[in-house]
Amino acid sequence: MTDIAMIEAAHARLEGHVRRTPLLSSPFLDEIAGRQLFVKPECLQHTGSFKFRGAWSAISALDPAVRARGVIAFSSGNHAQGVALAARMHGIPSVIIMPFDAPRMKIENTRAYGAEVVLYDRVKEDRDAIGAKLAQERGLTLIKPYDEPLVIAGQGTTGLEIAEQAAELGIERADVLVPTGGGGFVSGISLALEAKAPGFIVHPCEPEGFDDVTRSLASGKRERNVLQSGSLCDAIVTPQPGEITFPIMSRLCSTGLVVTDDEALHAVALAFARLKIVVEPGGAVALAAALFHGDGLGETVIAVCSGGNVDADIFRQALDRHPL
Amino acid sequence: MTDIAMIEAAHARLEGHVRRTPLLSSPFLDEIAGRQLFVKPECLQHTGSFKFRGAWSAISALDPAVRARGVIAFSSGNHAQGVALAARMHGIPSVIIMPFDAPRMKIENTRAYGAEVVLYDRVKEDRDAIGAKLAQERGLTLIKPYDEPLVIAGQGTTGLEIAEQAAELGIERADVLVPTGGGGFVSGISLALEAKAPGFIVHPCEPEGFDDVTRSLASGKRERNVLQSGSLCDAIVTPQPGEITFPIMSRLCSTGLVVTDDEALHAVALAFARLKIVVEPGGAVALAAALFHGDGLGETVIAVCSGGNVDADIFRQALDRHPL
The missing domain is CATH 3.40.50.1100 (Rossmann fold)
Structure with a gap:
């Protein structure tokens, strides 16, 4: 705690x-x-x-070998940008799962901060399943927005x-x-x-x-x-x-x-x-x-x-x- | 210098x-x-x-007895507000001479920061004469905007x-x-x-x-x-x-x-x-x-x-x- x-x-x-x-x-x-x-x-x-503070705190505390594989987050906004930039400043990849109807500026900014953005449909798709699959395939660590x-x-x-x-x-x-x-x-x-x-x-x-x-x-x-x-x-x-x-x-x-x-x-x-x-x-x-x-x-x-x-x-x- | x-x-x-x-x-x-x-x-x-920096610097350096009589400035804008607030924070009066056609917000803000605002007509009136008269009558110290x-x-x-x-x-x-x-x-x-x-x-x-x-x-x-x-x-x-x-x-x-x-x-x-x-x-x-x-x-x-x-x-x- x-x-x-x-x-x-x-x-x-x-x-x-x-x-x-x-x-x-x-x-x-x-x-x-x-x-x-x-x-x-x-x-x-x-x-x-x-959000940059929490993202940096979590990413900087990871074991270097684990961190090097990258991080993943679910967010339509500020947490996404915080994780993306903190990851880039650590020189590691990040994947952000965002609803495709999130504000355009937030999607573009997240990409520009260096993240791979994966868009999903809030109604038809299960974002947790998408995230779990990607995390497992690539060995990404999930950075939760607040319950962490x-x-x-x-x-x-x-x-x-x-x-x-x-x-x-x-x-x-x-x-x-x-x-x-x-x-x-x-x-x-x-x-x-x-x-x-x-x-x-x-x-x-x-x-x-x-x-x-x-x-x-x-x-x-x-x-x-x-x-x-x-x-x-x-x-x-x-x-x-x-x-x-x-x-x-x-x-x-x-x-x-x-x-x-x-x-x-x-x-x-x-x-x-x-x-x-x-x-x-x-x-x-x-x-x-x-x-x-x-x-x-x-x-x-x-x-x-x-x-x-x-x-x-x-x-x-x-x-x-x-x-x- | x-x-x-x-x-x-x-x-x-x-x-x-x-x-x-x-x-x-x-x-x-x-x-x-x-x-x-x-x-x-x-x-x-x-x-x-x-502008607040320069105003504070000048006002705070005045001899206390001189400062207590107050300060005066000519300004249609940021210098006016800086002098007004720095004067108020020193507990002394300030008079700001402003053109009557200055942006409304700047005039209102200068008043709200505690200054007495004296408006003049840029075309018809001589602002230096207005200022000199007030300064002499009340013993105000002129705070110039930059040549000081x-x-x-x-x-x-x-x-x-x-x-x-x-x-x-x-x-x-x-x-x-x-x-x-x-x-x-x-x-x-x-x-x-x-x-x-x-x-x-x-x-x-x-x-x-x-x-x-x-x-x-x-x-x-x-x-x-x-x-x-x-x-x-x-x-x-x-x-x-x-x-x-x-x-x-x-x-x-x-x-x-x-x-x-x-x-x-x-x-x-x-x-x-x-x-x-x-x-x-x-x-x-x-x-x-x-x-x-x-x-x-x-x-x-x-x-x-x-x-x-x-x-x-x-x-x-x-x-x-x-x-x-």
Whole structure:
């Protein structure tokens, strides 16, 4: 299981390869939020999302002989790009299994980062069978997106940075808001902060209609989403909390926060105008929660923006619907 | 005159108040540029541009009794916001003299950062007379945008960061490209790099039609621009190189690079898609030069993106004209 020692080991392996993203802020956003608000922009990470951290952590920990045969992943988005680039930087092959109707830009980027992309039909084909066959034939190692201790450890390095950067600013208490799908990111951050910033409270953040983690934390068992797609926040939509991540979240996370798609778009527009960063709607749900649902939060909030891989048309929509 | 000791002193005064912006990169941009390309995103600085550095440097160096009376600046844009916020963070009043037809967002932001904004008519009124009267009546200190050694020293702290960050990456030789108006930013960076990274070559970058620095470096004397406005890159349009900055640029800078407005917009669109940062056209001229005019440059280029204060309509135009 992932613990602080694993996260610190991942941090050491990531050193010199990962970007240390800054903490940003704006008096304009503080005013909207009604509190001191910091943003950790993981959209500025390699491949445009935090997923690069977990991918690097898992790949760099493999036995060299096993690693040399290559890795495989299932993903329609950010995890795909993270695994593809981390594999290329290790000089090994990667195969990414993606639904053929995934956003064009994400498929093209994954290819451009050096992966072999295998497309499948979500309705007619069994992606696990396709992946298992390829993995066996070629001796590839599966890199899971969140239910994998080494991946959680890699995502947790974001939490180490938050703890350090907050300490530099003299912050001893804060609510930390994290966009959450399967829960790998928020689990890693929670474990890091438990050890390094015990006064911090972590809230998973989700889009309305896909609030499986929030409901699961409330009920004490893993709840499923009714729908599997249909949110602008596609990057963080998963069927239910992970098997490995749910116990971590149950132990360490406070209540979940839920925002509408429109609030996520509003946060995208404000991040453009006030922070000069590009955030995808799913990556902006924690910022949206801080801005529009902060009532129960303390004086200082740190909102993580998890990714920035947004198509231009969605971005334009955010600017159109939410002019300054 | 500004020297490395002044820049290091400014660095010490800025410590804990300025953001250390990261170095970003993307394999997609490397491919377009045909070389290794790093971007220093000063659009992520407080107030969305490097101008905060120079403003803080100048204000923090004032005698406390003088400083307490307040500061005044002439600016239609980024310098205004930098001075306003740096003054507010010092707890002192600021007055900014702006043309009444400056971009609405820049006027509103300057007010929101706490400045008293005094608007004037560029055609009918004498802004220097307005400023001199106010300064005398209230005992305000003028903070010039570039022809001021303390401001140049503050901008030079960007160069110290570039030298450190490049050293961490093992880079010993690089072309450093800097968006240039009056020359304060490129002068400060050149002075810092002369001392800390002597293998680096600095190129001022400008928009077509407003290439006074490029022409002045070629002719050896201060040349003027024919037009005073009409570029999308309004943030970096000045009548001619500064009196103090020109000798520094002459001694330390290599040839200037000139890009079209459309190339600047293309760089804005690529920074959106590939780096997840928001850059204004004027702030993107160095990135545009690296991407589209890199023929004479070496294997490694560091392009500074100087600011991100762009209205949504101009940003949309960049995305519309340059889809991925």
